[in-house]
Amino acid sequence: xxxxxxxxxxxxxxxxxxxxxxxxxxxxxxxxxxxxxxxxxxxxxxxxxxxxxxxxxxxxxxxxxxxxxxxxxxxxxxxxxxxxxxxxxxxxxxxxxxxxxxxxxxxxxxxxxxxxxxxxxxxxxxxxxxxxxxxxxxxxxxxxxxxxxxxxxxxxxxxxxxxxxxxxxxxxxxxxxxxxxxxxxxxxxxxxxxxxxxxxxxxxxxxxxxxxxxxxxxxxxxxxxxxxxxxxxxxxxxxxxxxxxxxxxxxxxxxxxxxxxxxxxxxxxxxxxxxxxxxxxxxxxxxxxxxxxxxxxxxxxxxxxxxxxxxxxxxxxxxxxxxxxxxxxxxxxxxxxxxxxxxxxxxxxxxxxxxxxxxxxxxxxxxxxxxxxxxxxxxxxxxxxxxxxxxxxxxxxxxxxxxxxxxxxxxxxxxxxxxxxxxxxxxxxxxxxxxxxxxxxxxxxxxxxxxxxxxxxxxxxxxxxxxxxxxxxxxxxxxxxxxxx
Numbered sequence: 001x002x003x004x005x006x007x008x009x010x011x012x013x014x015x016x017x018x019x020x021x022x023x024x025x026x027x028x029x030x031x032x033x034x035x036x037x038x039x040x041x042x043x044x045x046x047x048x049x050x051x052x053x054x055x056x057x058x059x060x061x062x063x064x065x066x067x068x069x070x071x072x073x074x075x076x077x078x079x080x081x082x083x084x085x086x087x088x089x090x091x092x093x094x095x096x097x098x099x100x101x102x103x104x105x106x107x108x109x110x111x112x113x114x115x116x117x118x119x120x121x122x123x124x125x126x127x128x129x130x131x132x133x134x135x136x137x138x139x140x141x142x143x144x145x146x147x148x149x150x151x152x153x154x155x156x157x158x159x160x161x162x163x164x165x166x167x168x169x170x171x172x173x174x175x176x177x178x179x180x181x182x183x184x185x186x187x188x189x190x191x192x193x194x195x196x197x198x199x200x201x202x203x204x205x206x207x208x209x210x211x212x213x214x215x216x217x218x219x220x221x222x223x224x225x226x227x228x229x230x231x232x233x234x235x236x237x238x239x240x241x242x243x244x245x246x247x248x249x250x251x252x253x254x255x256x257x258x259x260x261x262x263x264x265x266x267x268x269x270x271x272x273x274x275x276x277x278x279x280x281x282x283x284x285x286x287x288x289x290x291x292x293x294x295x296x297x298x299x300x301x302x303x304x305x306x307x308x309x310x311x312x313x314x315x316x317x318x319x320x321x322x323x324x325x326x327x328x329x330x331x332x333x334x335x336x337x338x339x340x341x342x343x344x345x346x347x348x349x350x351x352x353x354x355x356x357x358x359x360x361x362x363x364x365x366x367x368x369x370x371x372x373x374x375x376x377x378x379x380x381x382x383x384x385x386x387x388x389x390x391x392x393x394x395x396x397x398x399x400x401x402x403x404x405x406x407x408x409x410x411x412x413x414x415x416x417x418x419x420x421x422x423x424x425x426x427x428x429x430x431x432x433x434x435x436x437x438x439x440x441x442x443x444x445x446x447x448x449x450x451x452x453x454x455x456x457x458x459x460x461x462x463x464x465x466x467x468x469x470x471x472x473x474x475x476x477x478x479x480x481x482x483x484x485x
Contacts, residue, residue: 077102077109077169083116083160086173091121094152095178095483096451097159098145100171101135110166111135111144119154127152133161134449145451149178149483176454178483182219183457185433186255186393188351188472191244192228197474199247205477206251212484213254219484224252225309225349225469227261230293236285238263238292240300252304259349259469261311262293273315278324283331286312290335294342307347308339314352316394319372320365329376333383340385348388351432351469353395358412358419370423377424391428393468394420398456399434399448403441410459417465430468431460435475447478 076082101111112133119127133144157175161168187209194202209221229245230238252258265286269276276282297306310332319325336348361369381388394416401407413431421429433456437448460467470476 076171077167079167080164081160081162082112082168082170083158084170084173085156085158086175087156089155091153091155093177093179094119094154094157094175095149096146096176096454097150097157097173098143098176098451098455099159099161099173101142101144102169102171103142108166109169110163111142112161112163112168114162115146116158116160116162117146117150117152118158118160119150119152120156120158121154123156126154134451143452143455145449145455147449147451149450151483174455176451176458178450178454178480179216179218179485181454181457181461182216182480182484183461183467184218184220184222185467186223186225186469187221187476188225188227188432188469189248189474190227190472191241192231193474194244202244202247205473205481206248206254208477208481208484210251210254212481216484219480222255223257223259223469224255225259225261227309227311228263229260230263230289230296232263232265232289236289236292238289238296240293240296242300245301249301249304257307257347258304259307259309259347260297261309262297263289263311265289265312272312273318274324277312277314277327277331280327283327286331287334287338291338294339298342306343307349308343310335310348310350310389313395315355316352316373317354317356317369319376320368322372325372325376329379332380332389336380336384336388345386347390347427348386349391349393349469350389351393351395351471353397353400354408354412354416355397355400357401357406357408358415359409360406366419370419373420374423381424390426391430391468392420392426393428393430393432395432395471396434396456398452399436399445399471400438402437402448403439410456413460414463414465428466428468430466433457433460433467433470435470435472435479447475450479453479 076084102109103111114130114132117129117131118125129150131146134147135142135144159173161170212219212221226245226248228241230240233239263286265272265282269282294308312331314328319328332350339346339348358366377388396413397408398410398413417429417431420426433453435448435453436445437452438445457467459465
């Protein structure tokens with residue numbers, strides 16, 4: 001018995017009904033664009049696994065094997081192993097998959113440890129992989145998926161989730177193709193962290209950016225921000241990182257704009273975002289070193305039309321603290337005026353963050369934050385030459401909060417974007433998408449799992465959230481750049 005369902009796809013596909021039939025094929029015809037949310041499958045395991053929905057309400061198959069139609073939010077589970085076949089009916093490029101999972105220690109439910117992936121063409125297995133699964137928590141739920149791309153072309157694919165000693169419950173499943181999920185963006189590169197990379201490696205990143213710009217508009221990298229371009233050598237003396245600047249400057253033609261972050265002083269301070277910014281001596285030192293590095297840069301490279309990046313960051317949730325907000329306002333006012341005097345009409349860019357999930361704020365706290373942010377940006381605009389901060393790409397904090405029990409969610413980013421958009425009209429308001437994952441409170445970083453990058457880009461695109469400078473080029477190349485033809 002075969003059921004088929006055709007769906008016209010533009011940005012994404014959502015299959016609303018599930019047909020589950022023992023020993024029968026259920027298929028979906030589709031064109032893969034951003035991603036496919038699969039709600040149509042059959043089970044390869046026997047006996048038929050029991051079902052629970054989000055509220056743990058038991059659903060059972062009748063004695064005659066008639067199909068069950070499960071609604072949005074339903075889960076399917078089985079002890080030890082759960083093998084599900086997904087049909088695409090034509091060869092389809094597949095790179096990443098993700099699935100919602102249930103984690104309930106009291107009920108002996110655990111996330112699967114790994115998945116066996118079988119790629120089928122004409123009902124024959126042509127490729128198989130055993131892949132450890134990487135979890136991501138968002139609020140109270142988990143999402144799992146693969147870290148590295150599958151690079152498979154399959155008519156159908158089976159995912160056999162394995163955790164021998166526990167129950168496994170799987171919810172919504174999605175598949176992604178790297179090229180189709182790409183969104184144009186810009187990139188940061190921190191020069192102070194390049195000592196462990198060869199010139200050949202660095203050159204390969206930039207050659208890929210130039211190749212993409214020429215051949216693949218969807219993955220295009222528009223602008224580049226170089227941070228930490230000068231090193232503090234002692235007694236507040238500076239030296240430009242000329243070896244790296246000379247190497248990279250050969251590829252400036254591949255970008256629309258080049259922004260320069262000058263000193264990177266905050267990385268030399270133990271508590272830059274609170275006691276550091278409140279210390280007037282540190283603020284004045286940052287201004288002084290920024291002035292010195294600007295003068296060195298403009299003298300050494302007069303042929304380039306640089307724009308400037310304010311590289312002392314901020315947690316905007318802290319701006320309800322009037323003293324702390326005032327310290328940032330004082331320092332940024334001075335910095336911007338010094339930049340505009342040296343290069344009149346220069347574009348000023350900043351990338352602060354929000355560390356508190358929007359969902360954790362009360363309505364009164366949201367309105368208080370709105371008031372203080374509006375005051376900050378309007379006052380900065382009024383007291384600086386050429387209108388304050390022109391471009392703002394706030395850090396989405398998905399990577400920084402990866403280790404937390406309640407991390408920043410996609411919806412939090414969406415709400416913060418609209419909050420900023422409502423209080424000041426920037427020339428550009430965008431999102432700094434983090435390509436790294438912080439896996440502990442001790443600043444241990446890894447490359448973000450590929451499925452999460454694909455999932456996040458798909459969400460941002462679907463919700464019309466523009467991507468700006470992303471942090472940063474090293475992780476971008478590992479996660480995405482190297483896989484773009």
